[in-house]
Amino acid sequence: MPTVSFTSALQRFLPAPSAEVKGATVGAALAEVFASRPALRGYVLDDQGALRRHVAVYVNGQAVRDRVRLTDPVGPRDEIYVFQALSGG
Amino acid sequence: MENRLHVGTRKGLFELARSNGVWEITDVRFLGDPVSAVLADAEGSVWAALDLGHFGAKLWRRDRAGTWREMAVPVFPPKPEDSGDDPHPWSLGKIWVLEPGGAPGRLWAGTMPGGLFRSDDGGASWSLNEALWHMPERRQWAGVAGGEQPGINSVLIDPRDPSDIRIGVSTAGVWASTDAGGSWRLINRGMYAEYMPPKQRDNPIVQDVHRLARCAAYPEIVWCQHHNGVFRSEDAGATWREVTAIRPSKFGFAVAAHPTDPDTAWFIPAIKDERRIPVDGKVVVARTRDGGRSFDVLTRGLPQHHAYDLVWRHGLGVDESGERLAFGSTSGGLWMSEDGGDSWTMPEARLPPVAAVRFAPM
Structure with missing residues (x-):
């Protein structure tokens, strides 16, 4: 099963432990995490369900292509990492 | 109850309390x-509304017992497929102003990108005011200071009737609802926008209302610090007269209205948009006590040499007595007055840039 991990910068605001999920896309994987931790959703996604402008999601070290509908596929051994996009110094 | 002031800054929330005549920071959060x-x-x-750079807008509440909890934030509904030409995002940018709604558990939140939200359950849930959001004119609302998003900076509830509401928008003038937000009208007449092309100068919707303040005891009296002047209304925001006596300059962001005296208000003038600094490097407060016919320029206790403090829209506050005031600046200055602005003192602190000050009701 793919794993979802969150930056420690997020842990400052609320618990965001790593989780193993079933989803076949980035969106489905994140949705599974948010189902059990609803407060986390608004920190990662905007009101329309797209990635927040300054949040990055990588799958196995590569930035996801679809930041709006989160349709990038994920496989059983993939690692999804959610972190803050660095902007400025 | 002690006198308390809450100061929202770029780097956290500061609570000050007054004891033995001295204001001191008693709590720091976020x-x-x-x-x-x-x-x-x-x-x-x-x-406290937070504007987290990476993770969005958040809202926290401290209850009477002193416990902080994260509350729901306003959320925009799904954007319909056929709204493609809407110039504004359907996603919360930030909460810009919070006001009590005049009924138990009711709160209003004015936001960027221009959504007005209401909670009737003490912030546990929020609903977008759809009537305002779906007005075709909203697509003409302009962004603040070159930004993409307009913002609701002021929400005025008539203390006599909580269904009677005025909002001030940067940049879209003054809007009114007399049915608790069921319907809205753009009402402001008499303002002018000197930064617009001549034919647009008097158009109500292009007026950059920086901030509105209403006299609680005489709610029909409303003051406006506008982008290019100070205006006063005696009919709850429908018609406006320019207050030309303001000095040392007519630009500024903040205004505070005396809670019981309809002729008294305070402003913090600055050099306008090209530079946005105090005139001659002197921080001053302009006070009228005669409905805007004349102003005192108050300086006692305020820095008068090489001071470049700017005070944002929500950076000036007055308490229920009308005697106690506070303002905080972009340079982290915080000044308090106990005598209606005649003299000012600075608590022992160098704060981050101040966005908002608010006295706790007694």
């Missing part, structure tokens, strides 16, 4: 996080 709005309500709760 250190490092930008606070975009603050409210202390009559039920004893304190509200």
Whole structure:
């Protein structure tokens, strides 16, 4: 099963432990995490369900292509990492 | 109850209390996080809206017992497929102003990108005011200071009738609802926008209303610090007369209205948009006590040499007595007055840039 991990910068605001999920896309994987931790959703996604402008999601070290509908596929051994996009110094 | 002041800054929320005549910081929360709005309500709760750079807008509430909890934030509904030409995002940018709604558990939140939200359950849930959001004219609302998003900076509730509401928008003039938000009208007449092309100068919707303040005891009296002047209305925001006596300059962001005297208000003038600094490097407060016919320029206790403090829209506050005032600046200055602005003192602190100050009701 793919794993979802969150930056420690997020842990400052609320618990965001790593989780193993079933989803076949980035969106489905994140949705599974948010189902059990609803407060986390608004920190990662905007009101329309797209990635927040300054949040990055990588799958196995590569930035996801679809930041709006989160349709990038994920496989059983993939690692999804959610972190803050660095902007400025 | 002690006198308390809440100060929202770029780097956290500061609470000050006054004891033995001295204001001191008694609590610090959200250190490092930008606070975009603050409210202390009559039920004893304190509200802090955060504008987290990466992770969005958040809302926290401290209950009477002193416990902070994260509350729901306003969320925009799904954007319909056929709204493609809407120039504004359907996603919360930040909460810009929070006001009590005049009924138990009711709160209004004015936001960027221009959504007005209401909670009737003490912030547990929010609903977008759809009537305002779906007005075709909203697509003409302009962004603030070159940004993409317009913002609701002021929400005025008539203390006699909580269904009677005025909002001030940067940049879209003054809007009114007399049915608790069921319908809205753009009402302001008499303002002018000197930055617009001549034919647009008097158009109500292009007026950059920086901030509105209403006299609680005479709610038909409303003051406006506008982008290019100070205006006063005696009919709850429908018609406006320019207050030309303001000095040392007519630009500024903040205004505070005396809670019981309809002729008294305070402003913090600055050099206008090209530079946005105090005139001659002197921080001053302009006070009228005669409905805007004349102003005192108050300087006692304020820096008068090489001071470049700017005070944002929500950075000036007055308490229920009308005697106690506070303002905070972009340079982290914080000044307090106990005598209606005649003299000012600075608590022992160098704060981060101040976005908002709010006195707790007594």
